[in-house]
Amino acid sequence: MLESTVAAIRPLDEAAMAAARELQGRLTKPAGSLGALEPLSVRLAGLAGTCPPPLPEPAAVAIFAGDHGVHAQGVTPWPQEVTAQMIANFVAGGAVVNAFARQAGASVTVVDVGVATPLPVEPTADPAGPRLVAANVRPGTRDLTVTAALTRDEARAAVETGIRIAGELIDAGAGILLTGDMGIGNTTPAAALIAAFTGVDPAAATGRGTGVDDETYARKVGVVRAALDRHAPDPADPLGVLAAVGGLEHAALAGLVLGAAARRVPVLLDGVIAVSAALAAAAFAPDAVGAMVAGHRSAEPGATAALRHLGLDPLIDLGLRLGEGTGALLALPVVTGAVRVLHEVATFDSAGVAEK
Numbered sequence: 496m497l498e499s500t501v502a503a504i505r506p507l508d509e510a511a512m513a514a515a516r517e518l519q520g521r522l523t524k525p526a527g528s529l530g531a532l533e534p535l536s537v538r539l540a541g542l543a544g545t546c547p548p549p550l551p552e553p554a555a556v557a558i559f560a561g562d563h564g565v566h567a568q569g570v571t572p573w574p575q576e577v578t579a580q581m582i583a584n585f586v587a588g589g590a591v592v593n594a595f596a597r598q599a600g601a602s603v604t605v606v607d608v609g610v611a612t613p614l615p616v617e618p619t620a621d622p623a624g625p626r627l628v629a630a631n632v633r634p635g636t637r638d639l640t641v642t643a644a645l646t647r648d649e650a651r652a653a654v655e656t657g658i659r660i661a662g663e664l665i666d667a668g669a670g671i672l673l674t675g676d677m678g679i680g681n682t683t684p685a686a687a688l689i690a691a692f693t694g695v696d697p698a699a700a701t702g703r704g705t706g707v708d709d710e711t712y713a714r715k716v717g718v719v720r721a722a723l724d725r726h727a728p729d730p731a732d733p734l735g736v737l738a739a740v741g742g743l744e745h746a747a748l749a750g751l752v753l754g755a756a757a758r759r760v761p762v763l764l765d766g767v768i769a770v771s772a773a774l775a776a777a778a779f780a781p782d783a784v785g786a787m788v789a790g791h792r793s794a795e796p797g798a799t800a801a802l803r804h805l806g807l808d809p810l811i812d813l814g815l816r817l818g819e820g821t822g823a824l825l826a827l828p829v830v831t832g833a834v835r836v837l838h839e840v841a842t843f844d845s846a847g848v849a850e851k
Contacts (some may be wrong), residue, residue: 657750
């Protein structure tokens, strides 16, 4: 599945992008006056292969959840059981992501791809509310400071879970996918992934996650550095990098991006977990970047390093660091607006408006 998905990913359609640029130049507004929305609309036309591209709706949020063996190194004060407890909160509709999804009219799918503790809720397929999917590859990763977090087979299984979920959501009608994540301690493997793929120093890739104190932050940087020294992951081998220092939710998110790119559907990235996974997706298939839209700039410093490496500019910057898909949901109306302009704004000729 992974190989066939990667093989299906193609470059953006140049003819569709040229048509979108030409149309932007004829709309009743000064050229360039919509700033970043104009190149975004052009890129989405290139992804769809038509101008104007389809409106990115309905939206579907996929929240992948997993736990982390590196939690034992004291990189976060939060107990690991919170991962499973938050899944119950997602399914009950009580989290921030649920509030934002209701506001945006987006569906929410929660995927247990690697939670270590028993879930307090059962899988559900209720179309009227958040859906919980059981796809547990293993109960949390191993401690990446001691051994590889995952085997290659486990990493592949998680990636292919993400590809499968992308296909299911798109087959159900989704016009855009939004990344979500949940996993206590998951900013530590995210920092390791970012450092491995971009080459930045671990201190520049590592943030304070849930808001740790100075002592815990220093320990966290040391853990990331030690893991990279131990495994020396090769960025040319993305599956190997995910296995060595990644998380199950990171691998699944990489698969979601690949699955969306193969189907020519945009994927709106959330925060640092999502962009660390996007680096892996881009290493598998460089043309997958064409399907990526950076929803926001996470307060985690590694997110900026990852976005710079991907060549993506975030749509909003609100100092968010919650995860779950919250920043992507807040950026969703911006993406929709960029495309709606191409569908609904009159040209100078059709509106009878004189050009300069």
